[in-house]
Amino acid sequence: MSILVHADSRVVIQGITGSAGSFHAQGCLEYGTKVVAGVTPGKGGSEILGVPVFDSVRQAVKGRHAEVSLIFVPAPHAADAIVEAAEADVKLIVCITEGIPVLDMVGVKRRLAQLPGPVVLIGPNCPGVITPGACKVGIMPGYIHRAGKVGIISRSGTLTYEAVWQLTRLGLGQSTVVGIGGDPILGTGFQEILGRMLEDPGTEAVVLIGEIGGSAEEAAAQFYRERGNSKPVFAFVAGRTAPPGKRMGHAGAIVEGGTGTAESKREAFRKAGICVIDSPAEIGQTVFESLSPTRKQDALT
């Protein structure tokens, strides 16, 4: 079991003919992902890496039954690409693009909320989603993953790879790894993904990787505490030694109650009964040692 993507997910890649789009389309195909279509306006009717290219997402959905979109469209056009996918009835949209203006994302969120059906947006500015051994919808190196039962949710890209690699080297596989993205406004937050993982019978434990700024970690901690549940959750927060004032929000952080420091996030996690990991080099080891013998056996098999 897994969340969001599985072996049969049919993926369309928006921006497939660009350099990043084609490079990572190949990576997804090599991993075994069912990349059924690509979209680049003006290049409809052509083919790349054996994948048919369409002018619009709607055509790709109609012609190839795509249900998941992976977006590599450049930042100035990315917001429009997300809305295009959502309006074409794509159910899961994963936006890799970095550097989308914040107010563009305000518009995207508003439009998505108006649509009749449920649509999940992951990102932007994220590494994507992978269910190891089944489906990779993103830019993460596939080989570092291993199928298993630990779910990972992270705001970072490469720090996620680090955590995954540590788990894999200890023989702990992952159910699904979700990079929610590093931008101020995200399609989906920690707590929504955490909720799904706690519901997922294929996930035995969850690792949250947060960083300084904003209050998404605090919200996730509160959600976990209020929900009351049985799966162990671990958390690492990057940025304890980052120079203060360089990346912190101003008025935004005030409105949200002065949260945002590494310490406030770690405290919120601790209070919620989440195991806080101090060293980024010990994420794998801590999870490994904390799992009870039965869970460990479950997770390893």
Added chain:
Amino acid sequence: MKLLEYQSKELLRRYGVPLPRSGGLVRAAGHLGKALKELGRGPWVLKSQVFSGGRGAAGGIRLVRTAQEAACAAGELLGKRLVTAQNAPEGETVRALWVEGALEISRELYVSVSIHRGLGRPVFTFCAEGGVEIERLARESPEKIRTAVLEEGEFRPHQLRGWTDGLELPSGAGERFQEIVGSLIRIFMEQDASTLEINPLIWTAQGEWVALDAKVILDDNALYRHPEYLKLAQKSEEYSKAERKALEAGISYVSMDGEIGCMVNGAGLAMATLDMIHLAGGRAANFLDVGGGADAQQVRRGFELLLSDRKVRAVLVNIFGGILRCDVVARGLLDAFRKLRLGVPLVMRLEGTRVEEGRKLLGASGLSVIGAETLADAAQRAVAAARKV
């Protein structure tokens, strides 16, 4: 990108927000006379143009009554480093003063427009006690702060109905206040700001609203839509020389005071690497995120930046390839060392996309590199290497 007060006010002026009368920007004490003459009779206010808040408490804003007092204050401020609670300990050099006519304050408010991350919407924030340190007020008396969510990115006057009631303002002041709020929200939306803060917005003894201070931060991601600001950003004094160089190369770089120079891909991993160096008993000389889509040239420029820092006694490269491929990193590195002499030990940890090709390239080059397998291993080796030098 942060705008200085005078740049923020220039933007406000274009949208008709009332401001104090100004004698202009003074970069040298010798030009002060002209500014004062422009304003006529004192008292005047000399305001240090720096990026960090807390200027007033740090002595960066001076009320002066005579030309002599003004000259004296200007001499004290210009060219000096102003250390505020927000930029301590290194402070910030005062390169210019903004000169304004002093006003008699009857009421002070705090108003701002910003992005609420959790809601994914712009919000308007208001507090009837302006001029204070708003961060402290938010912690101590959050009930005094009121917010209105701007659903369509627009302001609906009914959202603020009653907010100014307790202030005992004369009739008409409320309507005028709403007009000003409308302008601020228009600026925020049209100029792609991420923060617009007026602290304080004052009601003067003469019965007028005036934005006494202004702080605008523009969304870096949207600068391409505002070419005039893109130009300004390239010469902005917000950044140090090294940081500006990094900006041009598309690298995020923050200078720190330790001895281990770091190059990492991705902000999260870069922060975790700094944390790891700290845990291993060392201190980082910088934060350097070479970026997800870096090319060999960016990697080379990142290296040049690192090695130009005299404090650096060892270099730690930690790359977990995703979009950025390890072979590209290796090529950039080799490129850099064709021109630069590596005077300090180099610890390198490569993992991820095309790691084998990257390692092969480095191995074949004959460059002296201390390899590391894991994050902990890399940090420990870098700390040990820095101690030996």
